[in-house]
Amino acid sequence: MYYGNDAQKQKYIPKLATGEWKAAYCLTEPSSGSDANSGKTKAVLSADGKHYTLNGQKMWITNGGFANLFTVFAKIEGDENLTGFIVEANSEGISLNAEEKKMGIKGSSTRQVFFNNVKVPTENLLGERNQGFKIALNILNIGRIKLAAGVMGGSKAVINHAIKYANEREQFGRPISKYGAIRHKIAEGVIRTFAVESATYRAAADIEGAINGYMADGMDKQKATLKGIEQFAPECAMLKVVGSETLDFCVDEAVQIYGGMGYSAESPVERAYRDSRINRIFEGTNEINRLLTVDMILKKAMKGELDLMTPAMAVANELMSIPDFDDASGKLFDAEKKYIRNFKKARLMVAGTAVQKLMMELSKQQEILMNIADIINEIYVAESLLLRVEKMVEKRGEAACQEYIAIVKTYIFDAADRINKSGKDALMAFVTEDELRMMMMGLKRFTKVEPYNTKEARQTIALKVINKGEWCLSDAVNLG
Ligand SMILES: Cc1cc2nc3c(=O)[nH]c(=O)nc-3n(C[C@H](O)[C@H](O)[C@H](O)COP(=O)(O)OP(=O)(O)OC[C@H]3O[C@@H](n4cnc5c(N)ncnc54)[C@H](O)[C@@H]3O)c2cc1C
Structure with missing residues (x-):
């Protein structure tokens, strides 16, 4: 669908779309899991250039037991990177281990797949060599x-x-x-x-x-x-x-x-x-996904696709200034919007200081990266929730959205503590003395929220679903 050429798509997609054929994705190997590019499966081009000979072993392959088609990642000869291949399951030289005995998802087939001198036509190379x-x-x-x-x-x-x-x-x-x-x-x-x-x-x-x-x-x-x-x-x-x-x-x-x-x-x-x-x-x-989140965002910043430095400087200046006591106007969600703006400042302060102080060393400081990822995740979810419910309130009015408002307020109230904890853990790992004291004060300022009765809010939310006897919250499509 995404990387095949026209001939490959015409040959395989109709059967896959109807369900006549099933497919499996073969990346993981016994010694190459999270470090997926280190796979040992090899592909060697034949002397006449007509096919590759595939040798290797894949592990934990979902649909393995009944797939008709495998997308297999292997290295061509001495290549540094993987290449993708489309391999038909009935090719000679493919064999399977027994079904894995798993903790759960027992309805899903998970097997090892062995490739022993499997001939794969060159036209079944997926995308480009080394791009797998x-x-x-x-x-x-x-x-x-x-x-x-x-x-x-x-x-x-x-x-x-x-x-x-x-x-x-x-x-x-x-x-x-x-x-x-x-x-x-x-x-x-x-x-x-x-x-x-x-x-x-x-x-x-x-x-x-x-x-x-x-x-x-x-x-x-x-x-x-x-x-x-x-x-x-x-x-x-x-x-x-x-x-x-x-x-x-x-x-x-x-x-x-x-x-x-x-x-x-x-x-x-x-x-x-x-x-x-x-x-x-x-x-x-x-x-791995937490590490990737931070890594990808920092790479975007380094490539100039994302400006982190200007807002980070603004936050640094704000830290030196008197706190802003201008509290929200009392309009629905004004306070929550301010909290989210502040959470973002906390994020910039923690992540910005980590980049500045640790530089290349940061990629090895995984505990700090986990903390930063947790802060990023909290803010993304909190902001998305707020944006969704704000739209709902616009359409239905406040009175009809009491449970949703309670969800937003409770989530953001709790997120403040979680962000504060992750921020503190991170900062204490690489900042000391006066600077640490100042940053802790900043963190406190940026994760400050007004008292909110979460007990009552949770009662409101629980009662909605308990009275109905099932999940009965809105879907995003039908906001009206
Ligand atoms: C039921 C099931 C179905 C699956 N289906 C498929 C499939 O269809 N196709 C396929 O290709 N694969 C499949 N997989 C494989 C799955 O993607 C891997 O199990 C997963 O990527 C983790 O690899 P691993 O098991 O080798 O663990 P490892 O990579 O050995 O990781 C072990 C632990 O170490 C941590 N870790 C590893 N590296 C680092 C690091 N650099 N820094 C910090 N922590 C690290 C991990 O987070 C984990 O907690 C399946 C697995 C299962 C169990």
């Missing part, structure tokens, strides 16, 4: 935003199970959904899911807008699609992380709401708990 790693990564970008959308579906499904069970299960003479401790769990799942969903819709719309823009400038659809997705690769990585962690939170709390039944293999949440866990591992582990 780029292909693999860009396909992962698409996979990451799709994973985020998928796990939001999973979160809603598991929240539904939890609500239904909590409404039915009685203890001490009342349904457990009447208890504040249970309502807190349900509300928190709803808040996080709705927030990450907002960020997913935002990134998807941004990608679509970029693709349409490139096409309007005359670029062909295939190139425009790839460029549009690549432009938002940091967002795809952020969504993969926050999405998979949100689902893990929801399944964990659903098991808790089910109590002993949650631990029984008969309950749907036991399976959800096991199935969810893989999302933090595949499509690039969450550690």
